[in-house]
Amino acid sequence: MSSGSNGARRIASVLRPSIANPGVCRSCQEKTLGRRSYAAAATNTAEISSSPSSTTAFPVIKPSYTINAGVLLSRPPQITRDLTPFEKAYFFYQKRLNERLALPFTKYFYFKRGTPADEDWKRKIRERQTAARDIGKYNAYADDAWNDELLVGAAESEPDHQVEMLVQDAEATVNATSQDTSKKEEIPRPFSRMTEADQQGDMKSLNRALQRTLYLFVQSKDGYWKLPSSPIEKEETLRLAVERTLAQSAGVNMNTWLVGFHPVGHHVYNFKKPRLDEANGIEHRGEKTFYIKGRIMTGQADLTVNTQGLKDFKWLAKEEIPKFVGLTYYSNIKNMLADR
CATH class of the missing domain: 3.90.79.10 (Nucleoside Triphosphate Pyrophosphohydrolase)
Structure with a gap:
């Protein structure tokens, strides 16, 4: 037999697989084809009843x-969305890095050495340990100024804590310079990101x-x-x-x-x-x-x-x-x- 005939047989076996062909799954081999419960749009009752192989006319059922x-x-x-822990730590690190490198305060340009203004500035720096309250206790001019990273779990990275520290700093400045010492000035706090409906569920x-x-x-x-x-x-x-x-x-x-x-x-x-x-x-x-x-x-x-x-x-x-x-x-x- 020629090789062309063998090739034709192989193609025919693929197009029309045998029941004994192990490449056909068991469900396909054992499944018996019966009447479908629906008919295509091109099929009608007359065609079914007039078919020579059909002995009984079944009604057309349309799926719906x-x-x-x-x-x-x-x-x-x-x-805005809540920051991830990594984003909080990153932004805090950038603040301290900015404090140490980008914004060094040239105090002697404003305060002459040995003057009362210079001494008052030094006293305030010692009390605050930083020029920016929202970055925590940090001295950009100390020997350990390089240690500007945040420890894991530190409260200074939380935006609510930073806002509160800035507000307290503003209140201290206002009350220190106020002429009326009989009452304490209060700075309005920003609205909380957590509402009353959140708290009550x-x-x-x-x-x-x-x-x-x-x-x-x-x-x-x-x-x-x-x-x-x-x-x-x-x-x-x-x-x-x-x-x-x-x-x-x-x-x-x-x-x-x-x-x-x-x-x-x-x-x-x-x-x-x-x-x-x-x-x-x-x-x-x-x-x-x-x-x-x-x-x-x-x-x-x-x-x-x-x-x-x-x-x-x-x-x-x-x-x-x-x-x-x-x-x-x-x-x-x-x-x-x-x-x-």
């Missing part, structure tokens, strides 16, 4: 999914986790948490469906802005057992939800007049969401969520 419109409503960060408040993006989640009548969604009605676009869903679920007491007209992600939920509608020839497989991104400007969610039977709502950051939703649901929506 309920299409939902969902909204990814978020509140953007209000303040109020997840319904928008005035919490100011450095993070918060997302609106609602609790259905069945008790599970999800992003607001509802089925798209007839002759309704996705954008209009999202606007209606937002009003019906979280109320109209919010000033919101939808970012676009196209979905940023989707979630597919398959029923454990398909629901057959024999009257219409439809087999309901599950739900497909498409989400449009939105922003809340002002206002707050209100479920008192919702028409979806919702029980509760929360504003959650990305790292808080897995505590309330299922693993599959979170895996489908996590790529829509901002890391910050």
Whole structure:
């Protein structure tokens, strides 16, 4: 036999594998092909019944999914993010390095040696040990000025500590130069990054986790948490469906802005057992939800007049969401969520 015939046999065996071929998996070998529970769009009942190999006419069952419109409503960060421990130590080191190298104070240009002003300057330096209160006890002119790195766990690296030291220094300066010694001047402190809602753990408040993006989640009548969604009605676009869903679920007491007209992600939920509608020839497989991104400007969610039977709502950051939703649901929506 020629080599060409052998090559043709090998190609034929690849295109049409034998049952005994060990390269075919067991599931494919043992699987018996039966009637499918659905038909393609090009196939109709007449074609099935007129087939010479068909003895019984089966009804055409079309698979179907309920299409939902969902909204990814978020509140953007209000303040800068928290610094990492490495960033805190690095910025603190740069402050001390700047104190030692870049900004040496030429005191004799301002204070003549031996004058009362020179002695007063030396006394203040001895008391403060530094020209900048926010970098801790550090003398840039001492023999150990080279030791300007921060020890692990030192409080001087914390921004709150640095702010407090600067405020205390400003208060001391103001009170020392004030003509009225009967009352003590107080410098207003900056607002804390931790709000009252953070301290109380109020997840319904928008005035919490100011450095993070918060997302609106609602609790259905069945008790599970999800992003607001509802089925798209007839002759309704996705954008209009999202606007209606937002009003019906979280109320109209919010000033919101939808970012676009196209979905940023989707979630597919398959029923454990398909629901057959024999009257219409439809087999309901599950739900497909498409989400449009939105922003809340002002206002707050209100479920008192919702028409979806919702029980509760929360504003959650990305790292808080897995505590309330299922693993599959979170895996489908996590790529829509901002890391910050």
